[in-house]
Amino acid sequence: MTNIPELKSMLLEEKARLESELSHVGFKNPEIEGDWQPAPTDLNEPTADINDTASGIEVFENNAAIEVELEARLLEVDAALVRMEANTYGVCRVCNNPIEEARLHANPAAATCIAHREG
């Protein structure tokens, strides 16, 4: 039997961790609930010379890549929590069979069984 309370606490922990990581590389979009934006680097700093500006852009691109990855994972975690509320958690969205418990423990946000895992 799938241990929902344990998996739920794993999901909530991961959600908290993702949100704290996101707060370092981005900020919450005030317009769209649950959406995050990469943190812009201040390119207008008075001390910025051409080299600082270039590295500022690099930092921004790096932040943006991390932000996109973290946000995608956060969406998966949130979706899994929603499925728990709806009692549809732990069922493969492709074949509707129960998702293997080992897979759920490795990735509590999994929406597919091992046979239908993506990537």
Ligand SMILES: [Zn+2]
């Ligand atoms: Zn499946």
